Amino acid sequence: MKSHQPKHLKTQLFSCGFFRQCGQTVLSPTATGTTPPPLPPPQLPLTHTHTSTTCESSTSSSSNSATSQSFTQWRFSLPTPTPPPTPNTPPPATMTHHLPFLSTIPNLQELFHVSDLQLTTDLNAALHLLERSLVPNPPQEQPPCPPNLMRALIHNLRESKPATKILFALCLSEANRRVAVEAGAVGAVVESAPELEGPPAERALAALELMCTVPEGAEEVRAHALAVPVMVTVMGKTGARGKEYAIGVLAVIYGGDMADQQTAPPEEVARAVELALQGECSARGKRKGGQLLKTLQQLSNPHSHDTS
Structure with missing residues (x-):
C-alpha cells in the first residue's frame, strides 16, 4: 500500500513527521522516546501555522532576527520585550542627567x-x-x-x-x-x-576680606602687588557693600607690618577712600573708611603727632 501512495502525500507525511519531531524537541525538551501524537487532519495548511515557522526557523541558519528573538523570549519567559537600541537613539534622560540633578x-x-x-x-x-x-x-x-x-x-x-x-x-x-x-x-x-560686576564682585570681595582675618590670608594680600590698585579701582565702580569690603581689605593691607612695602602712596589711597565715602556706602563701610583714613594719615605724616 505504501508503494502506491501518491508522491505529494508522501511529501505531506514527511513534512508532518518532521514537524512532529521538531515540536517535541523544542516544546518538550525532556520528553525523549515518547510516541508521536496522531497526525493532524490533512486539510489544515501546515505551511501557514506560526508554530511551523518557529520550528523551521530554529533549525535553519537563515532564520530572521524577529522570529529568533520571539523564541528566546518565550524560552526564558522574559516579562517585557525590550527592542535593541538603534544607533541614533539617545540614552535615557535619567542616565544622562542623573548627576546634575542630584538632590541637596x-x-x-x-x-x-x-x-x-x-x-x-x-x-x-x-x-x-x-x-x-x-x-x-x-x-x-x-x-x-x-x-x-x-x-x-x-x-x-x-x-x-x-x-x-x-x-x-x-x-x-x-x-x-x-x-x-x-x-x-x-x-x-x-x-x-x-x-x-554686581553681586558676584561683592561676594568675591567679601570672601577676600574674610580670608584676611587669618594670618596666612592677610600676609598673602599684603604681598600681592595688584591688591592696592585693584581695591582702589573696585571702590569706584561697586555698590555700597562692595566699597565696604574693599575698604576692609585696604585696612588690612595698611594696618599690618608690611605697610612700608606698598608701592601706592598712602595719600593717594586716602583720596580714593574719601571719594568712595562721598558716594553710596553702608554705615559699616563709613566706619571702616574713617578708621582707614586715620591710618593712612599716620603713614603719610609719621611725625605729625610728635609735637612735644
Missing part, C-alpha cells in the same frame, strides 16, 4: 565628597550641587573642603555664576578660609575682581 545633601562631609567625585565627570554639576546644598544656609562650623574642589572653584570665578556664592559660603568657616588661601584664592580674587 545636608551632610557637608558627604556633600564635599560627592562634589569632589563629580569634578572628574561634570564640573558644573558639582558646583550646582554645592550651590543648592551649601549656599542657602551655610554654617560657620564646616568640615575642610577638599583642596581639589577648592582649586576648581577658584579657577572658575569668572566663568561660573555660582562660584563666588560658594566661595563666600565656604569662607564663613575659618577652617575653609585657610583651605582657600592655600589653594590660591587670594590671588584669584584680586586678579578677577576688576572683571566682576
Whole structure:
C-alpha cells in the first residue's frame, strides 16, 4: 500500500513527521522516546501555522532576527520585550542627567565628597550641587573642603555664576578660609575682581576680606602687588557693600607690618577712600573708611603727632 501512495502525500507525511519531531524537541525538551501524537487532519495548511515557522526557523541558519528573538523570549519567559537600541537613539534622560540633578545633601562631609567625585565627570554639576546644598544656609562650623574642589572653584570665578556664592559660603568657616588661601584664592580674587560686576564682585570681595582675618590670608594680600590698585579701582565702580569690603581689605593691607612695602602712596589711597565715602556706602563701610583714613594719615605724616 505504501508503494502506491501518491508522491505529494508522501511529501505531506514527511513534512508532518518532521514537524512532529521538531515540536517535541523544542516544546518538550525532556520528553525523549515518547510516541508521536496522531497526525493532524490533512486539510489544515501546515505551511501557514506560526508554530511551523518557529520550528523551521530554529533549525535553519537563515532564520530572521524577529522570529529568533520571539523564541528566546518565550524560552526564558522574559516579562517585557525590550527592542535593541538603534544607533541614533539617545540614552535615557535619567542616565544622562542623573548627576546634575542630584538632590541637596545636608551632610557637608558627604556633600564635599560627592562634589569632589563629580569634578572628574561634570564640573558644573558639582558646583550646582554645592550651590543648592551649601549656599542657602551655610554654617560657620564646616568640615575642610577638599583642596581639589577648592582649586576648581577658584579657577572658575569668572566663568561660573555660582562660584563666588560658594566661595563666600565656604569662607564663613575659618577652617575653609585657610583651605582657600592655600589653594590660591587670594590671588584669584584680586586678579578677577576688576572683571566682576554686581553681586558676584561683592561676594568675591567679601570672601577676600574674610580670608584676611587669618594670618596666612592677610600676609598673602599684603604681598600681592595688584591688591592696592585693584581695591582702589573696585571702590569706584561697586555698590555700597562692595566699597565696604574693599575698604576692609585696604585696612588690612595698611594696618599690618608690611605697610612700608606698598608701592601706592598712602595719600593717594586716602583720596580714593574719601571719594568712595562721598558716594553710596553702608554705615559699616563709613566706619571702616574713617578708621582707614586715620591710618593712612599716620603713614603719610609719621611725625605729625610728635609735637612735644
